[in-house]
Amino acid sequence: MTRGPFAVLFWKELLELSRNRGALIPVIIVAALVIVLPFGIVIGIPDMTGELLSQDADLMRLTRTIGGPEGLSPEGQVQLFLFQQFLVLLLLMPATGAMALAAHAIVGEKQARTLEPLLATPIRTMELLVAKVLGALAPTLAISLVGVVLFGTGLGVFAEPGVLRAMINARTLLLVLLVGPATALLSLQAAMIVSSRVNDARTAQQVGVLIVLPLTGLVVAQFMGLFWLSARETAVLGLAILGLWVIVAIASAALFQREAILTRWR
Amino acid sequence: MIQAKRLTRRFGSQVAVEDVSFEVGAAEIVALLGPNGAGKTTTLRMLAGLLAPTSGAITIDGVQLTRRTGAVIRSKIGFLPEAPGLWERLTVRENLVVYAGLYGLHEAEKTIERLLDIFGLGSHADARAAELSKGMRQKTAIARALLHAPRILLLDEPTSGLDPEVIQSMRRLLDERRSAGCAIVLSTHNLDEASRLADRVAVIQKRLVALDSPDSLRRRLTTGRIIVRLSRDSAAYVDTIRRFDVTAALDNGVVAVRLGDPNADTPGLVRALVEVGAEILEVRQEVPALEDVYMHLVRGEPTLESGRS
Numbered sequence: 172m173t174r175g176p177f178a179v180l181f182w183k184e185l186l187e188l189s190r191n192r193g194a195l196i197p198v199i200i201v202a203a204l205v206i207v208l209p210f211g212i213v214i215g216i217p218d219m220t221g222e223l224l225s226q227d228a229d230l231m232r233l234t235r236t237i238g239g240p241e242g243l244s245p246e247g248q249v250q251l252f253l254f255q256q257f258l259v260l261l262l263l264m265p266a267t268g269a270m271a272l273a274a275h276a277i278v279g280e281k282q283a284r285t286l287e288p289l290l291a292t293p294i295r296t297m298e299l300l301v302a303k304v305l306g307a308l309a310p311t312l313a314i315s316l317v318g319v320v321l322f323g324t325g326l327g328v329f330a331e332p333g334v335l336r337a338m339i340n341a342r343t344l345l346l347v348l349l350v351g352p353a354t355a356l357l358s359l360q361a362a363m364i365v366s367s368r369v370n371d372a373r374t375a376q377q378v379g380v381l382i383v384l385p386l387t388g389l390v391v392a393q394f395m396g397l398f399w400l401s402a403r404e405t406a407v408l409g410l411a412i413l414g415l416w417v418i419v420a421i422a423s424a425a426l427f428q429r430e431a432i433l434t435r436w437r
Numbered sequence: 438m439i440q441a442k443r444l445t446r447r448f449g450s451q452v453a454v455e456d457v458s459f460e461v462g463a464a465e466i467v468a469l470l471g472p473n474g475a476g477k478t479t480t481l482r483m484l485a486g487l488l489a490p491t492s493g494a495i496t497i498d499g500v501q502l503t504r505r506t507g508a509v510i511r512s513k514i515g516f517l518p519e520a521p522g523l524w525e526r527l528t529v530r531e532n533l534v535v536y537a538g539l540y541g542l543h544e545a546e547k548t549i550e551r552l553l554d555i556f557g558l559g560s561h562a563d564a565r566a567a568e569l570s571k572g573m574r575q576k577t578a579i580a581r582a583l584l585h586a587p588r589i590l591l592l593d594e595p596t597s598g599l600d601p602e603v604i605q606s607m608r609r610l611l612d613e614r615r616s617a618g619c620a621i622v623l624s625t626h627n628l629d630e631a632s633r634l635a636d637r638v639a640v641i642q643k644r645l646v647a648l649d650s651p652d653s654l655r656r657r658l659t660t661g662r663i664i665v666r667l668s669r670d671s672a673a674y675v676d677t678i679r680r681f682d683v684t685a686a687l688d689n690g691v692v693a694v695r696l697g698d699p700n701a702d703t704p705g706l707v708r709a710l711v712e713v714g715a716e717i718l719e720v721r722q723e724v725p726a727l728e729d730v731y732m733h734l735v736r737g738e739p740t741l742e743s744g745r746s
Contacts, residue, residue: 179538183524190526284520288581291485291516292539293508430488434448
């Protein structure tokens with residue numbers, strides 16, 4: 172029965188979300204789109220038009236930047252390249268999907284007048300903010316991981332032979348298990364700063380959306396073949412993002428002004 | 438248990454509380470009384486460690502309240518804010534379970550069941566907070582403040598909006614907490630409540646206007662008048678009374694007599710009335726209602742004590 176302040180607040184966040192399932196519907200819709208669209212683009216459209224993706228010289232040039240495995244057909248290589256890009260989008264989904272939840276986290280408590288009794292307890296600011304971030308992240312991360320499984324299943328069924336096997340590598344695992352969650356943590360922690368500094372939930376959400384822009388820029392840059400991260404570089408990137416999250420978490424606790432939140436917000 | 442020393446709190450150029458000092462001992466209830474905007478909530482928030490004073494110091498249970506000691510001190514305090522602040526999607530029990538965890542409570546289940554029982558919330562334990570009446574919400578919030586058996590209770594308008602039955606049970610509970618050695622500070626607009634509950638009343642209007650027991654505060658307005666109730670009106674009685682106070686008038690057997698020295702002159706008045714055959718039903722010193730004292734204090738009108746000083 173006895174749980175620490177962090178654990179009990181995290182549990183409360185999940186409980187509240189489970190009673191407000193409507194909040195997760197946009198996340199589920201976005202996840203479904205991010206899973207279905209790639210198959211429509213990479214497999215459905217070429218099937219309908221009869222034009223193979225491998226006939227596109229630009230796509231083939233981009234595909235060669237990642238160097239596909241031996242034995243994969245040219246069409247399979249293009250599919251592998253594109254599905255890897257879409258996988259990154261799927262992994263960014265928790266960050267974007269949970270943004271509304273995180274942006275609302277503190278300002279929502281304030282508006283519901285539940286923040287004052289909460290701040291009167293011995294809970295530390297860091298515990299409060301991290302519990303809020305994880306409370307927003309956990310459900311969307313779970314949805315995202317289910318999405319990854321469905322994505323993989325779709326690859327096995329619809330993609331060229333060998334594409335699924337080629338996708339399962341250290342880089343993909345690092346993306347799914349490290350970079351995706353770390354990126355989500357970082358952006359949600361930043362959203363928490365926004366949530367504790369603005370006056371209403373709408374502003375929090377609008378400012379929070381801006382945090383996703385650099386991440387989207389990264390995806391676009393990779394899509395354009397401007398760079399391609401190896402497994403080692405992906406691991407370094409993931410760890411760097413985690414380190415950055417720790418710094419942002421400390422900053423969010425330092426920037427959380429209990430007094431200003433209680434007295435200036437009306 | 439609680440020491441507030443020269444507390445001042447400014448919000449920009451606006452002064453919310455200025456130079457307020459008081460102490461609250463164990464097993465004592467102090468009521469903060471004052472009009473809207475007088476600084477009652479700000480004072481309670483400072484005592485709860487939610488707001489830092491602009492100047493002055495707070496000591497709770499021998500430990501000075503600072504940013505470093507804040508978490509430890511908050512664990513000793515039960516705080517009821519102005520609004521109940523319950524998580525609406527959670528049930529009454531779940532709200533209490535979360536706070537039990539936040540306070541690191543052991544055997545939380547037993548404590549929660551006991552409080553649900555005390556507050557008559559047992560049948561609503563699994564109802565969501567959003568479904569509760571205002572009174573039920575307030576009771577849940579008070580149960581939440583008592584969860585960790587705090588030695589200090591800070592209650593912002595605890596009986597606001599409650600029905601008389603709930604108010605009565607609340608008073609009993611606060612009495613019990615006081616008997617258990619709790620130091621309690623509550624803010625209220627309700628003068629009757631302050632009068633019934635509090636050992637001392639602090640009248641605040643940004644500054645501390647007065648701090649005393651309700652009886653002592655009332656005595657400040659005592660003007661030396663004696664109320665005498667007789668069994669009937671009689672001209673003979675009026676003549677006798679007017680030997681002591683020429684302005685006195687008997688109305689339905691009741692007369693207010695202004696005496697120079699009530700302690701010395703009252704026996705003489707009683708003797709004189711008995712000698713003319715008056716049947717005396719009651720003789721008492723006129724004591725104003727706390728409301729009258731309060732109005733005098735917040736309007737800055739002199740009371741007996743301030744007039745003397």
